Amino acid sequence: MAAHQQGPVTIHPVKTKADKREFVELSYRLNRGDPAWVPPLRNEVYALLTPGKNPWYEHGKAQLFTARRDGRTVGRISAHIDTLALEQPAQQGMGPGTGNWGMLEAEDGEVARALLVTAEDWLRGQGMTRALGPLSISVWDEPGLLIEGFDDVPTIMMGHNSPLYRGWIEDAGYNPVKKLLNYGVRVDDGFPPLVNRIVAAGEKNERIRIRKVNKKRFDAEAKLIMGLLNDAWSDNWGFVPLSDTEIDFIGKKLKDIVFEDLIRVAELDGEPVAFMIVLPNINELLIDMDGSLWPFNWARLLWWLRKPKSVTLRVPLMGVAKKLQNSRMASTLAFMMIEFIRRDAVRDYGTVYGDIGWVLDDNQGMNAVAAAIEAKVNRVYQIYDQVLG
Structure with missing residues (x-):
């Protein structure tokens, strides 16, 4: 992997079908070696990310981004805003000015940092004053970053991620807000x-x-x-x-x-x-x-x-x-x-x-x-x- 870390990281908004395919396929490549990762059905992932198929888009909007280095896709993130979440009382966790990010995958910390900065910039440009994540993409889908229990294979509709992501997110200035427990x-x-x-x-x-x-x-x-x-x-x-x-x-x-x-x-x-x-x-x-x-x-x-x-x-x-x-x-x-x-x-x-x-x-x-x-x-x-x- 070190050989691929020579060039700069560039971030690209997902615009075309080919871009979206890159976005979706990256998680299969990066997680393939993890015995606890369960590959989701691709048609389910595309449905989640497609306006017209996922009714979340009737009250939300999202921008997907991929990261490239030396011509290879090395990361991805989604940035999104849910107008129903903006209407909730702030003391309940969401509320006015709160945008979200999720779907994070990255080969290393440099890529993760560039993606998080890009998501924050997009949210700022939409008038948001706070970034809360990860949510992929709604609080009803796969909320939260796995921080304990990496050896357990997750059950249906639960997320799984690399243990490295926690350090990268916290190094980028993020503070823990809420823990979600699975029993x-x-x-x-x-x-x-x-x-x-x-x-x-x-x-x-x-x-x-x-x-x-x-x-x-x-x-x-x-x-x-x-x-x-x-x-x-x-x-x-x-x-x-x-x-x-x-x-x-x-x-x-x-x-x-x-x-x-x-x-x-x-x-x-x-x-x-x-x-x-x-x-x-x-x-x-x-x-x-x-x-x-x-x-x-x-x-x-x-x-x-x-x-x-x-x-x-x-x-x-x-x-x-x-x-x-x-x-x-x-x-x-x-x-x-x-x-x-x-x-x-x-x-x-x-x-x-x-x-x-x-x-x-x-x-x-x-x-x-x-x-x-x-x-x-x-x-x-x-x-x-x-x-x-």
């Missing part, structure tokens, strides 16, 4: 007695009903769950509401990997008040596909989706209506949903481990639930910011 827990043997007692008491409570989703009514179920999500998470750090078109988009994206017995809605006196989404870990399949379904990977994927066996399941989203938060009922509903899904997962999917995340480091309710089921932090992500002078 792992063995689930095949069940949960501690206290949790089982809470679940048993809940099962006797006639006011409570825990139901599976109905995939035949999937669009309506997705709207119900995402509506609950917007309410449940609205006071969380970094919250940006999901628009109706984003809810539809997420529903379509997840439809093939949604299984009725892995998603629960909790009703109290007939009203839906909580939900839990669990996804089979498709990364167990994707890790050796190199981001492509061709020529034969599509058949493997379709076969797997018929009835996946998944050693690990991920809980990406869980929420309780704001009016019930911090109540005993909230924790009862949470434990009931977790236990009901656990039983089905172990019996029908061969599941041994659960992954829960991301959880904000100051989310007392979720961290208490994780402690009660004896889950342990296995990956930590960090979000940084810097004032743009």
Whole structure:
């Protein structure tokens, strides 16, 4: 690599299809030697970055950049602004003047620094006074930089990056703002007695009903769950509401990997008040596909989706209506949903481990639930910011 460090680093905005291909392909080249990196499907990456395919662009705008040295692409970054994030209260993490960057890949610290400076300049030019990142590209996609847990292969829809990036970002003047925790827990043997007692008491409570989703009514179920999500998470750090078109988009994206017995809605006196989404870990399949379904990977994927066996399941989203938060009922509903899904997962999917995340480091309710089921932090992500002078 030293031989390639002679020429200067030049930064180029992504303008053409060929530029975008360079941007996308770089991550496959730089991360190919990392045994814990799971190559995402290329069509998913292109959809994320393409206005008209990703409804985030209805309220956001982004500029992609690549870095070159000696005729080679050696880095990339995205700079972006979300108008819905700008409308949030500043004390909640986003707010007026806060722009974002993400999708960072770099061969070395010099490249990373040049890319960060370029992203900051672009944000400044758009009137932003603060840069917060990494977000790839929304807080709902892959937020944060992995800073602990590099040996663990991430579960579905979780990011992974080189351990070198942390030093490069902090050397560029960025300060830690928020940690996102991911918990792992063995689930095949069940949960501690206290949790089982809470679940048993809940099962006797006639006011409570825990139901599976109905995939035949999937669009309506997705709207119900995402509506609950917007309410449940609205006071969380970094919250940006999901628009109706984003809810539809997420529903379509997840439809093939949604299984009725892995998603629960909790009703109290007939009203839906909580939900839990669990996804089979498709990364167990994707890790050796190199981001492509061709020529034969599509058949493997379709076969797997018929009835996946998944050693690990991920809980990406869980929420309780704001009016019930911090109540005993909230924790009862949470434990009931977790236990009901656990039983089905172990019996029908061969599941041994659960992954829960991301959880904000100051989310007392979720961290208490994780402690009660004896889950342990296995990956930590960090979000940084810097004032743009």
